[in-house]
Amino acid sequence: MxxxxxxxxxxxxxxxxxxxxxxxxxxxxxxxxxxxxxxxxxxxxxxxxxxxxxxxxxxxxxxxxxxxxxxxxxxxxxxxxxxxxxxxxxxxxxxxxxxxxxxxxxxxxxxxxxxxxxxxxxxxxxxxxxxxxxxxxxxxxxxxxxxxxxxxxxxxxxxxxxxxxxxxxxxxxxxxxxxxxxxxxxxxxxxxxxxxxxxxxxxxxxxxxxxxxxxxxxxxxxxxxxxxxxxxxxGGKAPFVVFDDADLEAAVHGAVAGALINGGQDCTAATRAYVQRPLYERFVEGVADLLGQVRVGDPSDPATDVGSLISATHAERVHGFVTRAVQAGAKAMRGGTAPDGAFYRPTLLVGAAQQSEIVQDEVFGPVLVVLPFDDDDEGIALANDTRFGLAASAWTRDVYRAGRASREIAAGCVWINDHIPIISEMPHGGIxxxxxxxxxxxxxxxxxxxxxxxMSEITGKARKDWHRTVFTGDRGEQGNG
The missing domain is CATH 3.40.605.10 (Aldehyde Dehydrogenase; Chain A, domain 1)
Known part of the structure; x- marks a missing residue:
């Protein structure tokens, strides 16, 4: 049966x-x-x-x-x-x-x-x-x-x-x-x-x-x-790189939308935000404020922003990542609380180490980690410092910075001043x-x-020039066995 x-x-x-x-x-x-x-x-x-x-x-x-x-x-x-x-x-x-x-x-x-x-x-x-x-x-x-x-x-x-x-x-x-x-x-x-x-x-x-x-x-x-x-x-672990000339409001809204789509259960979701120091504190504050406005609840309600995760077991798995990150020194600026069945509050973490589990491994939940960087070289290097290479985004008003980020960030897709949109005419896939x-x-x-x-022969000749590389005798001559 x-x-x-x-x-x-x-x-x-x-x-x-x-x-x-x-x-x-x-x-x-x-x-x-x-x-x-x-x-x-x-x-x-x-x-x-x-x-x-x-x-x-x-x-x-x-x-x-x-x-x-x-x-x-x-x-x-x-x-x-x-x-x-x-x-x-x-x-x-x-x-x-x-x-x-x-x-x-x-x-x-x-x-x-x-x-x-x-x-x-x-x-x-x-x-x-x-x-x-x-x-x-x-x-x-x-x-x-x-x-x-x-x-x-x-x-x-x-x-x-x-x-x-x-x-x-x-x-x-x-x-x-x-x-x-x-x-x-x-x-x-x-x-x-x-x-x-x-x-x-x-x-x-x-x-x-x-x-x-x-x-x-x-x-x-x-x-x-x-x-x-x-x-x-x-899998993916998409970096979200915010340079110091970026439109801060756009980056904050982009980070929240990119991190929370499908409850973060998206291999292209924004999971690691790297923000240049002049914008770092304001970015963290802005994301924390916006996350506080997110409506978690009944998935069938059109007013709901984030529904449940795929299961209570998966929600516990996500919370395990957050718990271990906090134990290792990270700080939850928003969320981080125990799940309610399959529901998990959107979570914002700061203070994690680059090589920590929460930064390097795929969580697959509504969790965003924010880290600072100093110069462009460091921002791109941090973005590439993972085994994954599916998607990434770079936020800047500078066309040269944008061009460099699109060339040097190792991912199958790099968005500039946006994160997540896909279209049927363009490919999706990673490295x-x-x-x-x-x-x-x-x-x-x-x-x-x-x-x-x-490959079609077009001359109609029975004897081709290349045949002589195999045999050279005329068809009427006696061969040597």
């Missing part, structure tokens, strides 16, 4: 729905169905694939309130975030990749050899195994599924078992939009069972994983048995321990294709 799993509303503890969990045999069946369906989907014209995605975008938009409500119910995130960020972003992603399906390009044909014409084909990989996280279930499912399908692949996706509902709904929308059977399968199961089976399955051509760096390493190891292509979007590969944009579409070189 399959294991029954309760999907729970973290804000109330109430069970939303019971689901049967998949196991390794279900992975075999799903991959087999995907392999059978993949050639047919790959042979469909880009225009037809794009039309399916366009219909998905329309259906998602029509059902946006249902998707937003379900996302909030399973995640505990504020309904305002679900309505104004998660769902519209997913609709836009579907529409973008519907158009992008018709725009995949190879290198222009040309005669790079006097006797040949060369061209590049981009072809689907086959079957993609996708493993999505719990913090943005709908967004992340879209980021993985849309480009893979647009490129002509079949997909087997495993959402986090604690937040699978909107991914299941997305698959239902795809079916209604005309996607053939077997091209997209959702498997709800535990990571060590279904995730591991998917990452190491011989029928999978690519594995796409979003989650922690530690689990990402395990996924890469399993995928290496193929070997198969791997795309990893892993270092934050992984490799891109979500969104045409760069993401390319991730899900293989490059094939086609």
């Amino acid at each position: 399959p294991e029954r799993f309760p999907v729970t509303n973290p804000a109330t503890g109430e069970v939303v729905r019971h689901l049967d969990l998949a196991d390794a045999s279900d992975v075999d069946a799903a991959v087999g169905a995907a392999r059978a369906a993949a050639p047919g989907w790959a042979s469909v014209s880009p225009a037809e694939r794009g039309a399916v995605l366009a219909r998905v975008a329309t259906l998602l938009d029509e059902r946006s309130e249902d998707f937003a409500g379900t996302e909030t119910l399973q995640c505990g995130k504020p309904i305002r975030l679900s309505r104004e960020f998660d769902v519209p972003g997913t609709v836009d992603n579907a529409a973008f990749f519907g158009a992008a399906a018709r725009m995949l390009e190879g290198k222009a044909s040309g005669e790079y050899s006097p006797e040949h014409t060369s061209s590049i084909r981009r072809e689907p990989l086959g079957v993609v195994g996708s493993i999505a996280p719990w913090n943005y279930p709908l967004n992340m499912a879209g980021w993985k599924v849309f480009p893979a399908l647009a490129a002509g692949n079949a997909v087997v996706i495993k959402p986090a078992e604690i937040t699978p509902l909107t991914t299941i709904m997305l698959a239902e929308v795809f079916a209604e939009a005309g996607l053939p059977d077997g091209v997209l399968t959702v498997l709800v199961g535990r990571g060590p069972v279904v995730g591991a089976a998917l990452a190491g399955h011989p029928g999978i051509d690519m594995v796409s994983f979003t989650g922690s760096t530690a689990v990402g390493r395990q996924v890469a190891e399993l995928a290496a048995s193929g070997p198969r292509r791997v795309h990893l979007e892993l 270092k321990a934050s992984g490799y590969g891109k979500d969104m944009s045409m760069y993401s579409l390319e991730e899900y294709t293989s490059v094939k070189h086609v």
